[in-house]
Amino acid sequence: MYVAVKGGETAIDNAHRLMAEERRGAPATPELSLDQIAGQLGLAVDRVMTEGSVYDRELAALALKQAQGDVVEAVFLLRAYRTTLPRFGASEPLDTAAMAIRRRISSAFKDLPGGQVLGPTYDYTHRLLDFALAEGGDPAPAALAPEPLDAAMPRVADVLGQQGLIEDNPAGDESPGDLTRQPLNFPAGRDLRLQNLARGDEGFLLALAYSSQRGYGNTHPFAGEIRMGNVAVELVPEELGFAIEIGEIAVTECQMINQFKGSKTRPPQFTRGYGLAFGRSERKAMAMALVDRSLRAGELGEDATSPVQDEEFVLAHSDSVEASGFVQHLKLPHYVDFQSELELIRRLRAGKEAAE
Amino acid sequence: MPPAETEFRRRWMGVLAKAAPAEIAAAWHRLASPPAYALLRRPEIGLVMVRGRAGGDGGAFNLGEMTVTRCSVRLPSGIVGHAWVAGRAPAHAERAAVIDALLQQGDATLGPEIDRLEALQAERRTLAARKAAATRVDFFTMVRGED
Known part of the structure; x- marks a missing residue:
């Protein structure tokens, strides 16, 4: 009906x-x-x-x-x-090693070239509500060091990577897949996984990352490096044929380094998980890096037994727009569906009563 | 275009793109007279897919998009200027495209203008780097009992 x-x-x-x-x-x-x-x-x-x-x-x-x-x-x-805007093209891949650093820490290496730079952070605050903020008023100005940070701030993992103790990042396709242009198929390459995770809901990824730490797919992670700051975006306009900078964006990058016992083809070494997010999104970048590493279970010959290692489970449920759309569509009228189910229940009950 | 000229142009296009809109407006108003030009491609807002690399230096992946405004102009001399600037900034892109064309034409007053814009950007970068440097941790080792 x-x-x-x-x-x-x-x-x-x-x-x-x-x-x-x-x-x-x-x-x-x-x-x-x-x-x-x-x-x-x-x-x-x-x-x-x-x-x-x-x-x-x-x-x-x-x-x-x-x-x-x-x-x-x-x-x-x-x-x-x-969806209302045209796509002009794609940038050159960001060079995060050349970032203008505002924060850069490592929990694995104390003495890293360039130092541990806390930047603006809520770490080490007491998480006590600050009622002075409720009153308003200007804060004390930020402290200024006499000299700026070192211009060269190498990525920590690259420093250790030179000794072969950390895996190299595998080179990949220079024209990566794009989830906004083609549907996601499985198995997905790391390019599509990283794009999916970068867009993914922070709460979902945070919970998955947490599950991996609690034993559902053990990752044995260290925060090799977290850095936040501005990076230049370059692209090659067709009419010019050479790369130009079009601006700077703030990003947060997280390099997790993870214990790896080795496999038939690979020596024991540290492996990596990677997180990258727009702006100051540290929790997101860390969660992304843990989930990225977990999703490499198959590639590294690890048993994939936990949800966080299940590519289809993770990638198909990470998007908050899809998830909230499908959950919230239940608010739309389902009068006819419900009516038919109601009829069915009534008939089943009538049948059961008749049989008794 | 010879490599040296390409390098000059790369620099000024980057400086123009990264300038604050108010700084571009100020540079524009310092021009001797409003230049005559025709719009080849009116300022157009769109998206550029920003790419990253797995692990920072591995295979490329698509991180997410950013808004970008592009514009192309032609001077009466026939010289064409282009601009690509981050954000939704039609006036910024149009002025940057005109200045790009004037610079190619060899407008002598604009060189110092680019230097000035670049110096402002360097100043901002240095200020941010000094604030960050004030939060750098100086470790000191505690004297251990057994020594």
């Missing part, structure tokens, strides 16, 4: 007007500007850019404002917006 349902238009319009009024909050309170969101809720902006997969602070701030701070909804808005 098919029942055409009409009549919701006015209710929907009014629901959206009500939502707009609630989003605005008390009219006597000044409205949030995009500059305020981009400047003062910067880590939320970074997360929306990373998972929305578009680096544009202003757009991400607008998405957060429109979504009343609901990050997953904001990610959806940004993803929807990107």
